[in-house]
Amino acid sequence: MNASSQTLGQLESARSLALGDGRYYPTIIPGVLPIIGANANATLEIRRWGADFLAETFASPTWPSESKESLGLTVLPTLLEYLEQVEDTGVIKSAVQAAASIYPLIYRHIISDAHDTQDWQLMAAIKSNILRRMDLAPPGVRICCVKFVQQVVLVETPGIVDPRRPEQNDISLALVPRDHPLIPYSTLEAEASGLLDRLLDIVHGDHSDALLVTATLNSLGMLIQRRPYVTNKILSSVLNFNPLKLANSPMTPKNKVMMKSMERTTRALLMNVMKRNPEGPFNGRIQQYLERMHRMRLDVFDESNRKRPAPVEPTDGLDPAKRQRLGANIPSAPPSVPPLPPGPVSFRELFTLSPDGNTANFDVQVFRDPEQLLRIIVPILQSIDETKLGNAINIVRSRYLALSKAQPRTAIDTAPAATLVAVDDEEEYEPDFEPEDAEQIANKLDSTQPDSLLPERVSDARLAPYKLPQAPPLTEQEIQKYGDSTVRRVFGMLSALDDSKAKGTKGGFNRLAASNNDRDSWATILSRLATRAATGLEDSGDDIKMEFNSLSKKGNLALAEMIREAIYNYIIYDWKKRIDVAIRWLNEEWYNDRIQIEAMRTAAKDATNGDAVRTAEPKGNYQRCTLKLMDGIMAFVEGTDKVLLRFISEIPELDRDLLNRIKKMAEDPERIELAIMVFQYLYMFRPPVRQVVVEVLEDMWRTNDRAKPSAKKLLVKWKPGVLYEEVKNETANGALEVKAI
């Protein structure tokens, strides 16, 4: 004994070392095993200590399960010896606890090392020893066996395989390969199922043994949490459990304590289940069960003194001899439902199942307050019996099917039935996935039929931006061609718009150019396209390319030239009506020329520090276009076309060349008056060109005899000196003549 207590002291100091730091366990266990282990012939005291130590060691959270796994293999013989040779409750209890902790570790070891037959045989021997004790051992040992069995069920049932959150430490059947030589998948599955049945049998067995019942109930919680595959089975079983069954037996203090305790333990388990899964499918039934238990408990504990104990409810629902069948699950025949009335059927009739008309006539709109309605609806929805609801849905379904067979329905009629079914389906949990990305959508589209049967609705996700594939670069000719056709189409549109002459009010200066779909807008757009589209490009290079002869080389400039040509043709086609387009165009040309000259000057200044290179300013497009248009128009102008007056007055710049055209026009005697009017107008209203006008007029007066009288009238006012000189000449000539005469 003395030696024994000495040894115990040494062992105890080793243990405190390990308690101080879990990392010492791997070194301490090999040292301790020879003292406590198999063949050590140790005393009972030391074996008790050893069993307790092993249970504590392998339960300890202070060292990792990987080291536990390898060391677990070394203690198997010791555990087996404890179980087979020691007849002491304390030792057995602790040994079973240790086995419960070790079993998952050995199991995982065997999964990865399929050839370690020896260790698995040891473990299997321990397991069968423990399972044998399940029914015969004293209750204190049996509860430990229950926990061991729970561990076996836990690891031999498939766990949650959630790819989003792979649980490395959850040792479960999911880790076992199907063809494992030592532990075949199907055998494990069957064993787990059988063992779970044994656990559940304890709950429904002898209720006088509250120790076992509560121990089992408290061990089931973890299985419900972590093994959804068996949740259903366990909960159905627990919900059929009646913890107050003992109420029939004499109400001894002990029975009362046991009943209350079992009831409370069941409640704690079910509350935990509901708390962990507030949306669980069982919650309605659990709620009902708890309420029923609560009432029964009040009955049992209040009235047991005055009355006979409450009749015990049958748990299986099959015992007809009992007076009351309180919470039994009696398979109820589907309630009879009145057939639909013949003829056309309203939706209300289709959905009305209750033969009692009162509920059907109830108008929900009496609830003005939606809050109030919510308070009523939510508890009702929670208390709906699943089977009843299922029945009701089926009845409506079959009614609907019958109806749709009887008479082909329109699409509108099918809608409510569809929603009825849909409501059922959409109750299902739908995790919130991130919106699909473009690739997923693309995959989806790929998987659809190649003959482009698009899905009716791809998804609710927002569509990824679709990028058109890059087109092959166009050749210059193509650019020319397409540009040409585009421009032609715009002019086609312009001509079409000519016809609709509905003139809106003018916007004044504040309007935006080209913001309406009318002729003016398009004309503006076109003229700006012609004048400015290529401007940036022109800027970037040298000045020469502004010259007309270089244009043909440049695609863009050629395009601008082409637009100019088109505008020209468009105007000439009906020049009187389209003179406003001409004016607008020429104004744009002039404006653009100014901009160009401005830009060129600053560029030149920047380049040469000022004065040196004053390149000849480009002539620009304005003058060229104006003269060309003028020449074009002149062929058609008649003496009465005062619209020419407007044209001349509104174009921004006039020069001698242009006025010479007018002078030339006056060679036609019918158009002399028109030319005179132009000159007169310009003299009066365009002072900058007054000098030029007078000179041109003078020229005309000198060279054009027919125009002389009209020109003379003006020159009398503007430049009488010329006339005077002429008179002198005349008189000189006359004198000559006179002389001659």
Place this chain on the structure above:
Amino acid sequence: MSADPRLARSRPQHQQPTPVPPPPPPPPVDAQPSSMMALDGTDDTSGPRDGVAPDGSFKLKFCTVCASNQNRSMEAHLRLASANLPTISFGTGSLVRLPGPTISEPNVYHFNSTTYRAIHAELTQQNTQLYTQNGLLNMLSRNLSIKSYPERFQDWVPGKPRLDHAGDQGAAGTEAGVVDVVITCEERCFDAVLDDLHNKGGKLNRPVHVINVDIRDNHEEALVGGKAILDLALSLNEAAGKEREIHGEGGWDSGGGAARRGFDERVPEILAAWQERWPNMPALWSLAWF
């Protein structure tokens, strides 16, 4: 005769800060006024034999639990520790709540970090007279002599060694961080403990008896409750000790009679016998798992 569970439910929940200032602080542990026991209707003679667990023998490890780990669990902690039983204690509330100047202004502290000493200092500074009068300061000075800070049951990791608690009263024997019996002082705490043990998942595979003893949350009741819990603990400890003595050849298979039965299965009857002695403290029990 026995307590009415309905009354137990409808009873005002007193573990919350009580509006009425509790009576003067409890007398020292050893001085148990016999008048109080008489008032309580308890029968001292049928209680535990000598009130202290014998040294050197096997001892169950205990854990006492109330809402804030201040009054009832600490009173019981002191009793059990003084009786030489390994004891630790916890609260199941979300926070430590103590009565404040008014009912709507309780003093609230965090578990596991605020020491009894710090709370004592703060309340002394806040209103020495009030907290002396309602017994809080006295209670806190008792508590700080037992351990350093209130601990929350839900934050406890069973099986994690508690060597850092070596200075606490009753720490001897609880180094491994597990206990054999958890005694709660209120049904709410009992439910919370079972719920939390479900959440912890029973990873240690170690059985634990969870027992509830309903005690109202005031100083006198805590005192009486502490005595009752000690009574229960000694009864359980004795039964457990007896189990350790029964061993040897042919032990269980051939055994018979109540004396030979093991500790665990005797818990219900021990509890029932205890309930007869303490009828005002309705008891519940469950075998749960660490």
